[in-house]
Amino acid sequence: MNNPSKATGTDVPKSDKQLPEKDQKPRMTTxxxxxxKKLEVSALMIQxxxxxxxxxxxxxxxxHTICAxxxxxxxxxxxxVSPIEAKLVKDPSMKCxxxxxxxxxxFPPFIVFKIFLHGDGSNNKYFSGKNLLKPSSKAVLDACNIMGKRKFHQQIMEDDRLFQESKIADQIDIVTMQDYLQYSSLMDxxxxxxxxxxxxxxxxNLRNIPxxxxxxxxxHYAETGAISKRLQEEMKYLLQKPRTVEMRQHQLQxxxxIRYPSFHPVYRPYKQQNKMKHLGRRSKQAQMKVEKMKNAYMTPKEPKASKATTEPQKDTQSTKKQEMIVISTSSLDIVKVKDSTSDSEFEKEEKELFAWYQDLYVDYSSLLDTC
Structure with missing residues (x-):
């Protein structure tokens, strides 16, 4: 038998001293x-x-927000939040x-609001439609029509929920003094x-703020941490401690x-109107309409009317190029004639139409001046 103490097994892990110098990990000194640790503590303090x-x-x-x-x-x-309550608060007789x-x-906290009514020492009376309106009256039907069926059904379900929780949710359920106290605390x-x-x-909520x-x-900055541009511009002034009452009021204002977005209208120069090019070809109806306008308004303004009677009238329509397309088959030949117009002719027509419109505008302004 071999002596186990003399066995040279490879399962025994080597210490760091037995490892070569390249494999040894550098140890940190105290x-x-x-x-x-000091750097970590300093970073935490700064944070x-x-x-x-x-x-x-x-x-x-x-x-600043709640004060304003x-x-x-x-x-x-x-x-x-509630347009009906806003009308009551606006009423000076209500003193709300x-x-x-x-x-x-x-943190951060959320904002809550409450409406207070100053009664000048007099007791306030609370009117509830559930107690005043009888189930079989026409007023209940009118209330359903005004509220809407959905809201009316929600109100009924809420009353049923209160009854299931307390068992005393109406004046009819009151029998003893204990029931009355329970009903009064429920109403409060x-x-x-x-x-x-x-x-x-x-x-x-944010939905209730313009x-x-x-x-x-x-x-929005308190809830999400995202700061807007206009708040970033005014933050330096808003964070200053108000020295006077006027400065405090100015901060709240x-x-x-209410800041409305500014719209800057874009005006196109007058000279650029002639440089506009027509995109695409006109339809046949548009071409016919232009020809009718030319014949109705531009022919009387020709300077030499005497020559127009002697000389033959020229065709105002531009000459159109025709392309012949022949499709040959074994039995017959199909011939198709295609009219093609150039873009330069359309530009020429547009210039003539604009010149006619400019002359018409000058004549109209001269008539207004004489009147």
């Missing part, structure tokens, strides 16, 4: 490791500082006020769109200003 700067910028722009929305464009935004706030558990939590008394905060305002660019 100083190099400390420098690498964190940049994120904090961006978050502060977004928050300051959003703060309350002071200047509350009615414009409310018209896109629209407030905008931030909401959300993560139910939004006004479902017949309740909850004037809750509603979220404002795109012509800077508010749209700010909200820039944010809420």
């Amino acid at each position: 100083i190099e490791k400390l420098e690498a 964190r500082a940049w994120f904090i700067h961006v978050d502060k910028t977004i928050f300051q722009l959003l703060k 929305a309350e002071q200047f464009v509350a009615h414009e935004i409310l018209k896109t 006020k629209v407030r905008f706030r931030f909401n959300g558990e993560t 939590e139910t939004p006004a769109s479902s017949g309740g008394r909850n004037n809750q905060w509603r979220k404002l 795109k012509t305002m800077m508010i749209y660019d700010i909200v 820039i944010v809420s200003e």
